[in-house]
Amino acid sequence: MKVLLVEDDESIAGQLAEALRDENFVVDVARNGEDGQHLGDTGAYDVAVLDLGLPKIDGKAVLKGWRAAGRNLPVLILTARDGWSEKVEGFKAGADDYLTKPFRTEELVMRLRALVRRAAGHAQTRIVCGPLTFDAQIGTFELDGLPLKLTGLEWRVLSSLILRRQIVVTRTDLLDRVYDGDAEVDSNSLEVIVGRLRRKIGHHHIETVRGLGYRLTAGES
Template sequence: MRVLLVEDDVALAHELAALLRSENFAVDIADNGEDGLHLGDTENYDAAVLDLGLPLIDGISVLNGWRAAHRDFPVLILTARDTWSDKVAGFKAGADDYLAKPFMPPEVVMRLRALVRRSSGFATNRITCGPLGHDTQTGAFDLNGEPLRLTAFEWRILSALILRKEVTVDRGALIEHVYEHNADTDSNSIEVIVGRLRRKIGAEMIVTVRGHGYRLTAGGR
C-alpha cells in the first residue's frame, strides 16, 4: 500500500512515516498544501493522511482540489482542530475519517488499513483467496493457516493483488503500490518480487496476463 502524508510538523511526519514503513507501507511526505495537492493529483495512492493547518494551501482546499479532480482515494484528516464545525467541514470536503491530535500513532495505521479495505469493497477484516488469507486489521498473511513471512515489497504487491483478487492488476499500477515517489526502480524488479511470491504461495496462484499485468486467483486459471 502507498500512502501520501501531508503534514507540516516535521517531527510528527517523520514519526508517522517511520511507523507506516515499519508496517510495510510506502510513504510519500509533503510538508505544505501546495506539494500535497500536486502529489495527490499526479500520483496514485491507496490513501492519504491530511493535516488541515498547512502552509501555502490549507487542508480543506487541498481535499477540495483532489475531489474536484476526481481523485477518490480515502482520506484520513489528522489535525489539532477538533471542533464540530471543523469536522463537518472536513467531511463535506470529502474526508473519509477524522482523527484529532493528540492521538496514538498505531491508531493511524489501523484506521488507514480499514479505509483501504472498505474502499476496495470488503466489509470484514479477513480476505481470503483459496488457501491464502489476509487479516487487514493486523496486516498479516497466512497460507493454509500458517503465517507467511514476507518482505516489505512482497507484502505491498500481495496486498495490492488480494484487494483486487480475480482481477488483472496492471504492472504499472503494481509499481506505484510498491515504490515511493522518485524512487530508483529497476525495470525487472516487479517480476523478481512476483517470482519470490510464487515460490511462497504457489506459482499457480499468480497468473501473468501478457501485455497487462498479474492476477491473484484461487483457481490458478
C-alpha cells in the same frame, strides 16, 4: 499500500513517515497544501493523511479541490483542531475519517488499513483467495491456516494483489505501491518478487497477463 502524507510539521511528518514505512506502507510526503494537492491530483495513492493547517493552501481547500475534480482517494484528516464544528466541516469537505492530535500511531495505521480495504470494496476484514487469507486490519497473511512469512516487498505486492483479487493489477501500479519514490528500481525486480511469492503460495495462484501485469487467482493447479 501507498500513502500520501500532507503535513507541514517536519518532526511529525518524519516520525509518521518512518512509522508507516515500518508497517510496509509506501509514503510520499508533501509539506504544504499546494504540493499535496498536486500529488493527489497526479499520483496513484491508496489513501491520504491530510493536515488542515497547511501553508499555501489549507487542508480543507485541498480536499475540496480533490473532490471537485472527482478524486475518490480515501482521506483521513489529521489535525489538532478537535472541535465538533471542525470535524463536521472536514466531513462536509469530503473526508472519510478524522483523527486529532495527539494520537497513537497504531490507531492511525489501523484506520488507514480500514479505509484502503473499504475503498477496494471489502466489507470484511479477512479477505480470502483460495488457500490465502489476508487480515486487512492487522496486515497478516495465512496460507492454509498457517502464518505466511513475507519480506516487506513481498507483503506490498501480495497485499496489492489480494485487495484486487481476480483483477489484473498493472505492472506500473505494482511498482508504484512497492517502492518509495526515491528508490532505484531494477527492471527485473518485480519479476523477482513475484517469483518468490509463487514459490511460497503456489505458482498457479499468480497469473501473468502478458503486456498488462499480474492477477491473483483462487484456481487449483
